[in-house]
Amino acid sequence: MKVLVVGSGGREHALCWAIAKSTKLGKLYCAPGNAGIADVAECIDIGGEDVDALVGFAKDNAIDLVVVGPEAPLVLGLVDKLEAAGIRAFGPSAAASVLEGSKGFMKDMCAKAGVPTAAYGRFTDPEKAKQFIQDHGAPIVVKTDGLAAGKGVIICQNVEAAMTAVDDIMGDKKVFGIAGNEIVIEEFLQGEECSFFALVDGERALPLAAAQDHKAAFDGDKGPNTGGMxxxxxxxxxxxxxxxxxxxxxxxxxxxxxAAEGCPYKGVLFCGLMVRDGVPTVLEYNIRFGDPECQVLMMRWKSDVLEALDAAAQGRLDDITLDWHDETAMVVVMAAQGYPGAYEKGTEIKNIDAANSVEKAYVFHAGTKADGDRVLATGGRVLGVTGRGASVIEAQTTTYKAVDAIDWPNGFCRRDIGWRAVERERTKV
Structure with missing residues (x-):
């Protein structure tokens, strides 16, 4: 099979790395890719949102399957255009992608489906939004309706903070642009978060695995939210x-x-949940693999990833049985100093090979580019250092051993990834 993966982040490196191991693979391309992806796929200089160029490349190169990594090309209708051209694609249609493209649509779909989720209101008028906040009090959560690169969710501990969030999103600042033309305000749910992933073929869903990510920038869950550390x-x-x-x-x-509403869902479904007293409640749905959760899923996924993704695209998940490594996988994101605020680009990263030589560890690239033999940082989240172990503590030890092998003075990472599970393991001993 000829396969094209769309995207340039750590998620796409993990997908390419896993797909490259498939016995069904003939040739693997990635558009646009990054310095790490170039080790396992041929990188093509086409942007992930250049839908027409991607379709043209897929047609010209007789691509059998396109695997779409990020949400933006899905919302733009890449899958629809590929399928119209007779090319199979893993990912939802534009109509189904509204599940992530609009939080209001997602909440309304939950109500129709009877899915347990937080009580909410949808607002295009900031004054009505503020009245809702006054009526309900705090803590409360203010969300942009549209896509905001994973940063459009503001947890407000008091009414004043919630009012400020409404002003920032809907007022003159418009900090999230048109994504904040409508907002969703919902009750704050107590509990512990988890991410759950399933493959979907339009009619059936096949469970993958659960993960827990760490959004806050700094140790102790302090600092601003990020795309995931x-x-x-x-x-x-x-x-x-x-x-x-x-x-x-x-x-x-x-x-x-x-399916009943006329927008059947195909691809991976990422469900973010809050679990309290054994009861899961939905916080959000996303239409793609999480980043950095994809990295740990791919490290644990033992059976043929390409075969499963292709079966989902073809509507035949009934044919698939999944096999997993019975170990814990962990990823630690190395980010540029200053992230998620302003940061310097173009700094050199050394000794990635030394990190990759750590047993059961692998470094997935995100914001990197090759400059001759050098690897330069080009983004905020730059590397996803990933490891496996028989326990969370072992996985953590392996992962940080690989982190510490990397020479990048301009980078930083959290040193406490997995802390909840580590505490649980230690109290069991």
Whole structure:
């Protein structure tokens, strides 16, 4: 098979790395890719949102399957245009992608499907939004309706902070641009977060695995939210019983409802949940693999990844059985100093090979580019250093051993990824 992966982040490096191991693969391309992806795929200089150029490349090169990594090309209708050209694609249609493209649509779809989620209101008028906040009090959560690169969710501990969030999003500042033309305000849910992933073929869903990510920039869950500073899988909070409940209450009803509404869902479904007292409640759905969660899923996924993604694209998940490494995987994100604020680009990263030589570790690239033999940082989140181990503590030890092998004075990372699970393991001993 000829396969094209779309995207340039750590998620796409993990997908390419996993797909490259498939016995069904003939040739692997990635557009646009990055310095690490170039080790496992041929990188093509086409932007992830240049839909027409991507379709043209797929046609000209007789691509059998296109795997779309990020959400933006999906919302722009890349899958629709590929399928119209007779090319199979892994990912939802533009109509189904509104599930992530609009938080208001997502909340309304949950209501139709009977999916347990936080009470909410949708607003295009800031004054009505503020009245809702006054009526409900705090803590409360203010979200942009549209895509905001994973940063459009503001947890407000008091009414004043919530009012400021509304002004920042909908007032003159418009800090998230048109994504904030409408906002969703919802109750704050207590509990422990987890991410759950399932493959979907339009009618059926096949559970993958649960993970827990770390959004805050700094140790102790301090600092501003980011796209994700680390993750691990499996997570102790998602017991087999909880995973069954998630499938029964959050995945299957949604898939059936979307099919009934005329926008069947295909691809990977990422469900963000809050778990409290053994009860999972949906926070959000995303239409793609999480980043950095994808890195830990791919480290644990033992069976043929390409075969499973292609089966989802063809509507035949019934044919697929998945096999997983019975170990914990962890990823620690190395980011540029200053992230998620302003940061310097073009700094050199050394000794990635030394990190890759650590047993059961692998470095996934995100914001990198090659400059001759050198690797330069080009983004905020730059590397996803990933490791496996028999326990969370072992996975953490392996991962930080690989982190410490890397020479990048301009980078930083959290040193406490997996802390909740580590504490649980230590109290068991």
């Amino acid at each position: 680390g993750a691990y899988s499996p997570t102790p909070i998602a017991t087999p019983e909880i995973c069954d409940k998630i499938m029964e209450t959050a995945i299957t009803p949604l898939i059936k409802t979307m």
